[in-house]
Amino acid sequence: MKKVLPIAIILVVLIITGAVLIGVKQTRTVDWEESFNEKSNKPYGVSIFYKELPKLFKDYKVRTVFHQPGSYLSANSEDGYGEHVAEGSFIIIGNSDYLDNDSIDELLNFADAGNALFISDYYFSQKIHDTLDIDVDYILNEKKDSISYESLKHVDIKSTVIDKNAGDYYFSRFDTINYNVLGHSKIDYKHVNFIHVPFGKGDIYLHLEPKAFTNYNILKEDRYKYTEGLISYLPENNVYFDSYTKIQTDYYGDVEKESNLSWFLEQLSFRWAWYTAIIFGILFMIFNAKRRQRIIKIIKPLQNTTVAFVKSVSNLYFDTQDHKNLIDKKITYFLEKIRTDYNIDTAILNDEFIVRLAAKTGKKKDDVKKLINYINWLRSKNEFFEENLIKLNRHIEAFYTT
Incomplete structure (x- = not known):
């Protein structure tokens, strides 16, 4: 361990020195691409x-x-x-x-x-x-x-x-x-x-x-x-x-958003700070890879964590702004419950399905139609926002409460 530490210090110093030298030599160029992007501060952004x-x-x-x-x-x-x-x-x-x-x-x-x-x-x-x-x-x-x-x-x-x-x-x-x-x-x-x-x-x-x-x-x-x-x-x-x-689109017309990290990597100082942090992280893992005594864990009795698991997963999707996954899962769960409770085929959500569902549930046809039409509309979209998820949830809750 004592022999490795001086080598690691020398390696880090060399990397930082190289980053500084590259930063001094590299000249900043102006990007004249005509993007007309409203988020771009470049010359031809808007x-x-x-x-x-x-x-x-x-x-x-x-x-x-x-x-x-x-x-x-x-x-x-x-x-x-x-x-x-x-x-x-x-x-x-x-x-x-x-x-x-x-x-x-x-x-x-x-x-x-x-x-x-x-x-x-x-x-x-x-x-x-x-x-x-x-x-x-x-x-x-x-x-x-x-x-x-x-x-x-x-x-x-x-x-x-x-x-x-x-x-x-x-x-x-x-x-x-x-x-x-x-x-x-x-x-x-x-x-x-x-x-x-x-x-x-x-x-x-x-x-x-x-x-x-x-x-x-x-x-x-x-x-x-x-x-x-x-x-x-x-x-x-x-x-x-x-x-x-x-926004650049792929072959199928789906939106391809730039990574939030891309802007930082374009900036020389941020880029080398990021690379230095990665190198230090790797060195930390190497120096801490030696064998250690395992911690003896206290074994607790099994608990029913189903509700906590569901909350954790839903919070994970919500925190990561993965509205599409949440919307897909809510629609899938809702249709599965319809099939289970009312024995109705949910493969095709057309007017005939709306009439059958309204008859079996005793709901107003107009209320059922609003919910099903909104689900069909969501299925045709490629990008979702929090407002779409909230509106879908309100429709489903209204279906069960009215």
Whole structure:
């Protein structure tokens, strides 16, 4: 043991010295990826704009949408199971190519019902192009400074500079009679990059320079005025900010969230602190691996710990925010009890099942239908929140108590 300790100390000193030397030599690089993520403080994240939204719409509710807009708007409709009826303005900044056709249909229906849809991106889904009969083209910026100039109509601000711009997207074809031109971009000549489309009872705003909303441009000089001007066209109402399109999805469309540890590992100091802690932990286990006298345990009589076990498992799932597991288990337990108590097949939860269950239990058909429809809705979701679990529990408790 005495021989090993000096070696361990030398090893730790070498590791810490190496970490310091690497930290001194390594230069920090700026990540210019255009993520348009509302949680990102990088140059082309939109965290500043996102934090300012409640101030811009201070008398209204600002909600962040973490689901595909199709499922979210469908759930929060008059006939849906959401907590409210969605009304106001739906804002999408960048990455709109992740939208599927169902989501585009729901967004168009949302606008048609008297609401506003605002999309700022370099190009749009083909379905939007076909529906609104528009074309988008690209002009290369051949200037050395890579600067384009953005301007707005009906808003009293000077033209705004967008630098680090390899080129501009612009509307090469649109209905010039019924659509309103709201803004232009200029490299060699002026071209339309912001239009307003009257759509049913509502409005659609399409903008082709999402970098205007990024942290880099909002913080530089007075460019934030251009961003405020863009948002000023939206009505004074509730706001829905799209976050789903900023999350990478896998082949099957399931959300893949970054590990909470990933940000720390990106920071040099935190990374080496983490590695040093792991190394010390390994050394501690090595030095304490020698044989020791076993502790003689007091053998207690067996106790019935079923209830405690159930509480422990449920608390474990709840503390880890594993709402999906809890919801799946509550639904499974509820259906098993239905099969056991009432001898009803629960393979298919359709209208026939609702009628049979209501008849056998003596419950009101409408109450049973609300519970079964909510279960079917939960089964179609990929991501769950605490509110979903609480609402399911209330439905099940109401079923047994009424």
